[in-house]
Amino acid sequence: MSNNGEARDPALVQSVDRAVAVLELLARNGEAGITEIAAELGVHKSSASRLVYTLQARELVEQDGERGPFRIGIGMLRFAGAVTGQLDYVRVGGPVCTALAERLGETVNIAVLDNDVALNVSQAWGSSAVAAQNWVGQRTPLHATSSGKVLLAAAPPAEQDRLLSGELESCAPRTITDPVRLRTVLRRTAEDGFATCMEELEAGLHAVAVPVFGSQGDVVAAISAAGPAYRLSQKRMPAIVEELRVASRDLSVRMGHPVL
């Protein structure tokens, strides 16, 4: 990765941009040392050290004791709180996710459309998956996730064209990379009112999603259940979709969008 080949926007404040890059690196790796950070960003150790020191002073970064690798710090919760205060999905969606996750025993997520990707804003773990991955804040491709398909299927035609204009990246062996086939799938999604995703994002991972409606009947988010392929079988899908629909209506009501 090192120094990005593409010339960076000169209007950017370099050190701030680097500092955020440090945070993103830590969010991705979990933890890292100064040397590793410096190598990854393509800067000198001393520069990395100062950046981290500054972030540490603000508690955005922390380390185990006096010595050791660095992680994202607790001070970040301040900002997380600020964003949840605005995004109703997070605040209101939490309880809905939790309830559904417990009922299904699978991981439940709420995602919204953010630019060209599906952004997971809320998550609850099913009883079974202890070591399940944390998807909150993760951006996932629209064409390779159940939530993404739901959001995509509901987008206005012009927007849909724009989103499908680029290459469809292959994430797993069964990812749909053919635009024509994807459009067929999206049409069916719009008709059925739900979308599935069978090992298209990750091998062995199945998921199913339904839309969440806003006050004008527009799709504002998607709620999905995900789990290992053997547990989310084709046969079980209808039952899960029904549960998801109930949760979706619950969510809509809680967000002040009475059922139409």
Add this chain to the structure above:
Amino acid sequence: MSNNGEARDPALVQSVDRAVAVLELLARNGEAGITEIAAELGVHKSSASRLVYTLQARELVEQDGERGPFRIGIGMLRFAGAVTGQLDYVRVGGPVCTALAERLGETVNIAVLDNDVALNVSQAWGSSAVAAQNWVGQRTPLHATSSGKVLLAAAPPAEQDRLLSGELESCAPRTITDPVRLRTVLRRTAEDGFATCMEELEAGLHAVAVPVFGSQGDVVAAISAAGPAYRLSQKRMPAIVEELRVASRDLSVRMGHPVL
């Protein structure tokens, strides 16, 4: 506020420090314009504009449309996810908070000891409080909150002495600022197994907290309920404490600390 009177640490990277200050300002105010930000930080408009632009490019800051005030951006969720992945209280505590908040109809928080303050790591809103404040990530003084008292009462004597060595800041008319009186309260807290906070943080705000125990029987966190004084009356306290204790045990179990 403007330029801090105290000379800043020269080892800090100035622009990064300022950028974080922007984020903290936004987290505090909810939203702000460039001019306001510049004034608050004591920098020129152009400087503020560049800082915000850089943060915006990384989606840590966003604005309504093309024009308008800035807020904390959705990209912040990436980091929020990274910290929740480490802090079990957040992940596991969420459902517990939600359940209790629904049952009580009041706001429920989980807080841990972070340096010299109580840090709220998880929160759920009660049905009644629509416009309630978001405390997640907020640092609250140990001597003026119910959670703080619980955490303080459980701290080893040496640590307790250290934490009480400074001045006890007065947050509201009824804040306990007398160290002697506070120590008496803390003794009672340790005996009773819960602490209250009656208009000591904010006028009209009552709260009550109980400890959450770790595997060694040590106090690792506090769970509290808060609400308007007229609703959290003295009479209602015993019932709430009982509910809190149930939730606390639930939380301990979920975190892998079987009841002793």
Add this chain to the structure above:
DNA sequence: CCCTCCGTTGCGTATTACGGAACACGATGT
């Protein structure tokens, strides 16, 4: 005990971010 690896500290330089002023764009109000 030496050697290696990691992170920090001083230092000189030139990159870089800053502040100033002019500019562009809407929103107001008269």
Add this chain to the structure above:
DNA sequence: ACATCGTGTTCCGTAATACGCAACGGAGGG
């Protein structure tokens, strides 16, 4: 309709500032 105010952005010259370098101080490992 126009003028005026208040936004936020852009350009530019300067010097403050952050960078890279190299040397240093500590931990751990052989």
